[in-house]
Each structure stands twice: as C-alpha cells, then as structure tokens.
Amino acid sequence: MTFAVFRGIFEAPLVNPYQFRLRHKDGTYRWFAWTGAFEDGRVYANGRHVTAEHEQAEALARAEEQLRHSQKMEAVGQLTGGIAHDFNNLLAGISGSLELLQTRMCQGRLTELDRYINAAQGAAKRAAALTHRLLAFSRRQTLDPKATNVNRLVGGMEELIRRTVGPAVEIEVTAAAGLWMTLIDPGQLENALLNLCINGRDAMPDGGRLTIETANLWLDDHAARDHELPPGQYVSLCVTDTGTGMAPDVIKRAFDPFFTTKPIGMGTGLGLSMVYGFARQSGGQIRIWSDVGHGTKMCLYLPRHQGDEDSTEGAAGLARTAQVEQGKTVLVVDDEPAVRMLVTEVLEDLGHTVIEAADSVAGLRVLRSDVHIDLLITDVGLPGGMNGRQVADAGREVRPRLKVLFITGYAENAAVGNGNLVPGMQVLTKPFEIQTLASRIHELTQPA
Numbered sequence: 001m002t003f004a005v006f007r008g009i010f011e012a013p014l015v016n017p018y019q020f021r022l023r024h025k026d027g028t029y030r031w032f033a034w035t036g037a038f039e040d041g042r043v044y045a046n047g048r049h050v051t052a053e054h055e056q057a058e059a060l061a062r063a064e065e066q067l068r069h070s071q072k073m074e075a076v077g078q079l080t081g082g083i084a085h086d087f088n089n090l091l092a093g094i095s096g097s098l099e100l101l102q103t104r105m106c107q108g109r110l111t112e113l114d115r116y117i118n119a120a121q122g123a124a125k126r127a128a129a130l131t132h133r134l135l136a137f138s139r140r141q142t143l144d145p146k147a148t149n150v151n152r153l154v155g156g157m158e159e160l161i162r163r164t165v166g167p168a169v170e171i172e173v174t175a176a177a178g179l180w181m182t183l184i185d186p187g188q189l190e191n192a193l194l195n196l197c198i199n200g201r202d203a204m205p206d207g208g209r210l211t212i213e214t215a216n217l218w219l220d221d222h223a224a225r226d227h228e229l230p231p232g233q234y235v236s237l238c239v240t241d242t243g244t245g246m247a248p249d250v251i252k253r254a255f256d257p258f259f260t261t262k263p264i265g266m267g268t269g270l271g272l273s274m275v276y277g278f279a280r281q282s283g284g285q286i287r288i289w290s291d292v293g294h295g296t297k298m299c300l301y302l303p304r305h306q307g308d309e310d311s312t313e314g315a316a317g318l319a320r321t322a323q324v325e326q327g328k329t330v331l332v333v334d335d336e337p338a339v340r341m342l343v344t345e346v347l348e349d350l351g352h353t354v355i356e357a358a359d360s361v362a363g364l365r366v367l368r369s370d371v372h373i374d375l376l377i378t379d380v381g382l383p384g385g386m387n388g389r390q391v392a393d394a395g396r397e398v399r400p401r402l403k404v405l406f407i408t409g410y411a412e413n414a415a416v417g418n419g420n421l422v423p424g425m426q427v428l429t430k431p432f433e434i435q436t437l438a439s440r441i442h443e444l445t446q447p448a
C-alpha cells in the first residue's frame with residue numbers, strides 16, 4: 001500500500017497527506033504524514049511527524065464509541081422498566097385468551113373461539129415485535145450506513161417509543177408520501193429518534209403531544225447556507241413536543257456534551273450531543289425551534305440517497321406452503337417441549353414423519369444411526385454439551401448432504417455464522433409464524 005502510494009507520485013502530486021508508521025528503536029511506532037511531487041526528474045517529498053495528532057484522533061474515536069455505547073445503554077435502561085410491565089400485560093392477554101378458549105370449549109360454545117385465538121395471536125405478535133426491537137437496539141456494534149426508508153424506520157420504532165414515553169403522552173406520526181431514501185446507519189438513527197422522543201417526554205411531565213414528522217426537502221443556495229449544509233435534496237425527520245420549551249441560552253448549549261438541566265442522575269447531557277454527532281457524520285444537520293412555554297421542535301436533515309432500499313428478506317416463497325408433499329423423515333432437536341410439539345405438528349400436517357430428540361446427545365445418536373433422515377431441524381441453544389450448529393456439523397460428517405434448519409433466539413445468531421451459512425442450511429428466528437416454518441421446510445426438502 002505504502003509503496004503504491006509513493007509510486008503514484010510519479011503520475012500525480014500527492015496532495016492529501018498519506019500517513020504511515022515507522023517503528024522506533026524503543027519498539028513503539030511513530031506516525032508520519034507525507035506529501036510529495038515529481039518534477040524535472042526529482043521527487044520532492046515532505047514528511048511531518050504526526051504521532052501526537054494520530055494518537056489524539058484514535059483516543060477521540062475511542063471516546064466517541066464509548067459515548068455512543070453508554071448513551072445507548074442509558075436509553076435501554078430507560079426502556080426496561082416500562083417494558084417489564086407491558087410485557088406482563090401482553091402475557092396476561094395471551095394466557096387469559098387461552099383460558100377462556102378452554103372454558104368455551106368445555107361449554108361447547110364453539111362459535112366464538114376465533115375471538116380468543118385472535119386476541120392471543122395479536123398479543124403474541126406485539127410481544128414478539130417488542131423483544132425483537134429491544135434486542136436489535138441493545139446490540140452493541142454500530143451498523144453500517146444503509147439505504148434507508150425513514151418512514152419505515154419510524155413505523156418500526158413507534159411501538160417502542162409509545163411504551164417509552166408512557167400513556168400520558170399522545171403520539172402522532174405524520175409520514176410524508178413518497179419519501180426519498182437516505183443513506184444512514186439505521187441503528188443510530190433509531191437511537192437518535194428515541195433520544196429526541198425521550199427529551200420530549202421529559203419536557204412534558206404532565207403529559208402532552210409528541211409529533212413525529214417526515215418530509216422531502218429541497219434546500220436552495222440561500223436555505224442551505226442557513227442550515228450550514230450543501231444545497232440539494234434532503235429528508236427531514238422532526239420531533240415536536242408541547243412541553244416546557246427551551247430558553248435561548250439552553251438552545252445555544254443543548255448540543256454540548258454533558259450539558260443538562262436535569263437533576264443529577266436524571267440526565268447525562270449526552271443525548272443531543274450524540275444526535276448532533278450522528279447527523280453531521282451522516283452529512284446532515286439538526287436544528288432546534290423552541291419557545292419557553294410553547295414546546296420544542298427538533299429536526300434532523302439527512303441527505304437524499306439515489307437508489308433502492310437495501311433489501312431485507314423478501315416475503316417471496318411464503319405463499320406456496322400448505323400443499324401436502326412427498327413424505328420425508330425429519331429429525332427435530334429442541335429442549336423446549338412446546339416448540340418441539342409445534343414443529344412436529346406442522347411437519348405431520350405436511351405429511352412428514354418426525355423423530356424427536358430433546359438434547360444434543362439424543363439428536364446425535366439418531367444422526368449416527370442408520371435411520372433415513374431428509375432434514376434436521378434443531379434449536380441452536382441446546383443442553384447436552386453441544387449447540388445446534390455443532391450437532392449439525394457432526395451430523396454432516398456422516399451424512400454430507402444433510403439439510404439443516406436452525407431455529408434460534410435472536411441473540412444466538414453468531415453461533416450459526418450470522419446468516420452466512422453453507423448451502424442446505426437455513427436459519428429461522430424465534431418466534432416464527434407457522435406459515436414461515438412450513439415454507440422453510442418446503443424449500444429445504446425440495447430436491448436440489
């Protein structure tokens with residue numbers, strides 16, 4: 001790399017300083033920034049000693065990363081209290097519906113069963129969405145910028161925001177039709193949005209209204225100068241509250257790290273500085289409008305991205321499920337009896353034969369026997385000393401063409417390679433819909 005850069009000097013002057021390190025006699029490294037040019041058969045080069053700057057930049061990056069992390073954990077902390085409570089409510093909805101279902105069946109009142117089934121399913125879906133968001137949110141690593149549909153992102157956060165701000169705050173979402181795409185780190189934008197909403201909630205101790213609004217925006221030269229942005233097309237995301245508002249001197253300092261007007265232990269003063277950092281780093285901007293006593297509006301401006309949304313998993317293939325196919329033999333390994341029963345019933349409905357195993361040892365015993373098996377369905381977290389991935393790998397040693405479907409809780413994705421799986425292996429995340437399970441089984445049992 002370094003040689004290539006220096007060779008490049010013969011073709012074009014090296015204007016942007018190129019940094020590389022040399023080892024000092026004492027074993028530590030020193031950094032130099034080089035510029036250079038080639039003229040009349042001579043190379044003129046200029047190297048500047050920049051070790052101090054380099055170390056400073058690294059320390060800054062480290063500190064920023066820590067800041068982001070602590071900010072995120074703070075927000076997660078804010079969430080968990082309310083969520084345990086909400087979760088119990090959802091569970092009550094599920095178990096209550098099941099109980100009533102049982103009662104009505106005993107009474108022979110079979111016409112009203114749908115209601116309870118729907119109620120239980122609805123609550124289970126909301127609970128699943130909630131845990132999913134929570135887990136996604138608490139993941140530590142910062143994600144890459146992706147072509148993102150901000151409307152969709154806001155929609156995905158709505159439930160979480162609602163639960164975070166509590167019932168005293170009414171939430172209104174106004175999503176612009178035909179909103180442009182933007183290239184940002186979706187995880188960080190979610191974090192920023194949640195921070196703005198938490199600020200809004202804190203400014204409305206007696207409740208009020210929080211409006212989340214998206215829009216397309218064209219900044220001409222003049223408007224762009226006002227916003228300290230290059231002219232062009234932007235997507236705006238604004239959060240407005242009907243709270244206390246901010247005095248001019250508070251507005252001026254709001255983005256400063258550690259600036260807070262909240263009592264000790266209530267605020268770190270890092271929320272807005274993080275949002276600001278994220279907006280600028282994404283080529284955007286954030287602006288505040290506020291009047292004491294009249295509430296606050298904060299807007300994020302994010303540059304438009306020309307291009308399609310980075311595709312998430314399509315729903316294709318879901319439709320063609322229920323047809324009964326050639327009976328196959330499937331080994332199901334899961335320590336949770338309810339999941340095993342569910343999977344088994346789906347398989348049997350599809351006309352397959354099922355062998356069940358409750359742990360890795362039992363599963364492996366079947367795999368090493370000479371029973372015919374077309375497909376292995378296994379949980380990733382398993383008792384018995386091996387995880388599902390290891391069981392599958394051991395199974396493939398004796399059955400190289402064994403098809404595998406992993407069923408996993410979200411957090412275990414790493415154990416199965418974060419989705420980078422060899423052909424013939426697939427992952428299904430818990431909780432899943434029966435339809436999805438059926439279509440995965442169908443896909444995997446098709447002849448290649």
Ligand SMILES: Nc1ncnc2c1ncn2[C@@H]1O[C@H](COP(=O)(O)OP(=O)(O)OP(=O)(O)O)[C@@H](O)[C@H]1O
Nearest residue numbers: 199200203245254260261267268269270271272296
């Ligand atoms: N929507 C708002 N309404 C009124 N004041 C606000 C609003 N948002 C921010 N502020 C003011 O700006 C200050 C800084 O906000 P910031 O989000 O950076 O820190 P914080 O909310 O105090 O602490 P943290 O976000 O770390 O919990 C707040 O203490 C508050 O005084």
Ligand SMILES: [Mg+2]
Nearest residue numbers: 195199271272
């Ligand atoms: Mg805050």
